Amino acid sequence: MRKEIYITDYSCVTPLGFNVDTNWKALLEGRSGVDLHKIIDNQDALYASMIDSEKLNEEFNRFFTQKDIPNFTRLEKMLLLSIKPLVEQHTISEDTAFILSTTKGNISLLKNQSELPEGVYLSKLAGKIADFFGFKTKPIVVSNACVSGVMAIAVAKNMIQAGKYKDAFVIAGDELSEFVISGFNSFQAIGSGPCKPYDKNRDGINIGEAAATVYITSNPSQNEKFRFNVLGDSAINDANHISGPSRTGDGLYASIRNAMAEANVSSEQIDFISAHGTATLYNDEMEAIAFNRMELQNIPLNSMKGYYGHCLGASGLLESIISMESALHSTLLPSKNFEETGVTQPLNIIRENQSAEIKYILKTASGFGGCNAAVVLEKC
Structure with a gap:
């Protein structure tokens, strides 16, 4: 008989808020995180969805001590804030997987560097976040372009069903960077205004940034607020x-x-x-x-x-x-x-x-x- 796999908890950090409830309220009101931002100094402002760095630091300071702050990049702060509420609610055991989904990770560390910084490696990013919260298993990185977040859910499901793990924290994150903006600009894929999916007048994407985390398990407790079966x-x-x-x-x-x-x-x-x-x-x-x-x-x-x-x-x-x-x-x-x-x-x-x-x-x-x-x- 196939083992049932459930998502029973989640969290997110986005330009619309630092928790799911705040995000949901904003979405119901039709608010968007997309706005004009100047990201590259010698280029015009463009429409993108960007987390306010000052608010991000304020939120980070609420939950983490001052001594932690210099040790983390902006993306790492997003990831830490995203996973923290779930780690506090669920036990990390010897059979708990840590799965990171990201496309570019700490790519911003490459700016103005003559040598490759250690933190730019995705394995190092995953290890840093996992070690901070005391995960005992080797971190898994899923980095397959823009399907990474969906695939990370699938990886957790299949590994738990195969008996490799009993549960998993799946965390995902990417940030706005000059590297990413320049790449999509080279394809002439950046929209001239707020993006319009499936619309007759669509002309390209808006780049965004966020971090999100889900908890996946084969053995949900009785006090979970909800359950979604990954079928x-x-x-x-x-x-x-x-x-x-x-x-x-x-x-x-x-x-x-x-x-x-x-x-x-x-x-x-x-x-x-x-x-x-x-x-x-x-x-x-x-x-x-x-x-x-x-x-x-x-x-x-x-x-x-x-x-x-x-x-x-x-x-x-x-x-x-x-x-x-x-x-x-x-x-x-x-x-x-x-x-x-x-x-x-x-x-x-x-x-x-x-x-x-x-x-x-x-x-x-x-x-x-x-x-x-x-x-x-x-x-x-």
Whole structure:
């Protein structure tokens, strides 16, 4: 008999707040973290979703002693604040996994350096956070472009089912940096204004930053506030292009198909889709094709990028958390900035806050290198 795997707790740190409740309230009010920010000195300001550094430090000072502050980078502070509430609620044992999802980690440490700083290695970043909280197992890093957050959930699920661990803390984080902004600029993928996923007038992404953490276990206690069963997962690489998505949606289609098959749920049973929705021309079109191939075109769907921007390795985990909040509150959130359909295939884009019973959630992600991932969650 297959071991059931549950998400029973989560936390997040974003431009909209330093806990889930604050984020949920902001989202209900339609607030967005996307605004104009000047990130690179010799370039114009651009639209991005950025955590206020002063507020971040204030929050960090509330929970950590003064002597800790100089030892941590800005990203590390985000990660520490995200995981702390969960570590306080759940026991770390010899069988507890620590899984870090990130795309670029401490890439900002490379600025103006002639030699490679030790802290830029993702393994060192994971080890530093894990050691601080006393994890006893070797940290696991999931760094597969923008599907990392969704894949990290899958890695935890599969390792617990295989008996490698009894539970896991999955933490994800990425920050805004000159490196990332310059990279997306080179693809001419940065939007001229607040991003508009699936909209006719979309013209590119907004980069964002966040940290998020979930606790995953095969043996939930009786006093958990909620449980979400991780029913199915899949990750497929379509090997299409180093940065461009498949025009046929093959990889995403296969990921969704496999995840739903493992979950043993049909397209009609899915109540809500938390999509990737980057607001680039080709990504959104590819997703629309894949969803239609799976006959999911009538299922309510949103992208959270209009609220948070694209948070890279944190996106999949953060957006999974928000989708679970939607289920707990029986509320579908609109896909912000969407006005008129700009993809060739029909989709049921959510336009306003609306009540709905949500039991089965499909979360998808796609990224550079042709990677795609999907996970099916069930509210218990």
